Amino acid sequence: MGLELYLDLLSQPCRAVYIFAKKNGIPFQLRTVELLKGQHYTDSFAQVNSLRKVPALKDGDFTLAESVAILLYLSRKYKTPDHWYPQDLRARARVDEYLSWQHTALRSCCTRALWQKMMFPVVLGQPVPQETLSSTLADLDSCLQLLEDRFLRDQDFITGSQISVADLMAIEELMHPVGAGCQVFENRPKLAKWRQRVEAVVGEDLFREAHTVILKVKDTPPLDPAVKELLHSVRSLLQ
Template sequence: MLLGPGPERVDTGTGTSGQNHSDDFVQVNPLRKVPALKDGDFTLAESVAILLYLARKYEAPDHWYPQGLQARARVDEYLSWQHTAVRMSCTRAMWQKMMFPVFLGQRVPPETLANTLAELDRCLQLLEDKFLKDQDFLAGPRISVADLVAITELMHPVSAGCDIFKSRPKLAAWRQRVEAAVGEDLFREAHAVIMKAKDLPPADTAVKERLKPLAQLFL
């Protein structure tokens, strides 16, 4: 367990094949989104909130979410910014490049995809210029939860075949540092589901219908 001992004491749901709409899951997270955490009677949604909860509960080493006023603010700044920037454009790129054509059998207008990839590129530039700069990690010299949140999102377009690291050596070097810091095996395990998404069989009609409202958010 990355952030501390005792993974058997908390349950997280991180599946991608619709369990998040089951009655049991909705009890844990009424927002119907993965991941969600159940720790005894306490349930919690939102990956950022879950990471901070685990870091606090298991008293993770300081670098994950530093106590220092300014160092912590740098992590908070990234965690806040990424929702409508990196996260949004990575998710949209994955849906438009893979989920729509492969899984839903729906064409995405080329200009829509082009705009999405341009927006993703703009976000990656900001990620390098404003956050990474000449540091080893996004919020400073050591790895923090900001890096975990970032790499998880960046692997979404990668899973759809966008090699976002190819033309960005600085970002590629950062990715290598993150992988080394968490360990190759854990890195692979963490992204195994998303990296297999392109091999999903096309969705059946019922799934397509259920995904329609969600999918529209990514066009």
């Protein structure tokens, strides 16, 4: 059995892994795990990833969880071009710095923006107080400013003149609130030009393909009652 990637393109880290593998010509079998159907909680998926999260990787009898670990595994095994995860100590440290920062900063506010603006009110029919959403959008704006000032600075990509896995992870976080209708790139020309550069490197067709699900999230069909109940139980974590 060859490489298998367990993904749901509704998930931002799954999109990053998918784009990375496709862009680098890495052969894999896509195993779709639909989060909104609760498929990550099944016993069969737990045999691949006992953490019950996507993305997950299975390479023969080897399994791996967590998006950053998966991206680095793929980059090393398939010897992808150096710019994705540079050998240069300082350039690599810049990638690591961004990846460490985003988990408690950009990911948090982008995920909350999607759920508070779209998933809870539109998909689940559970309105979110305006003050809660306003606070989240203010946090998002602050994170966007940090992304521009601290990480992009006056360079084309997060580590300099070439794209890296940091840029993939970053663009996927930002596409989450875009899917909810947030004008993330409006009035931010530096960020908008960076997105254009990332999309140009990835390729327009692949970029569009990877974002079909998130950009149509408002059209999500009715959810199973058990899944609705599960999502309701985690609502407090997303406010």
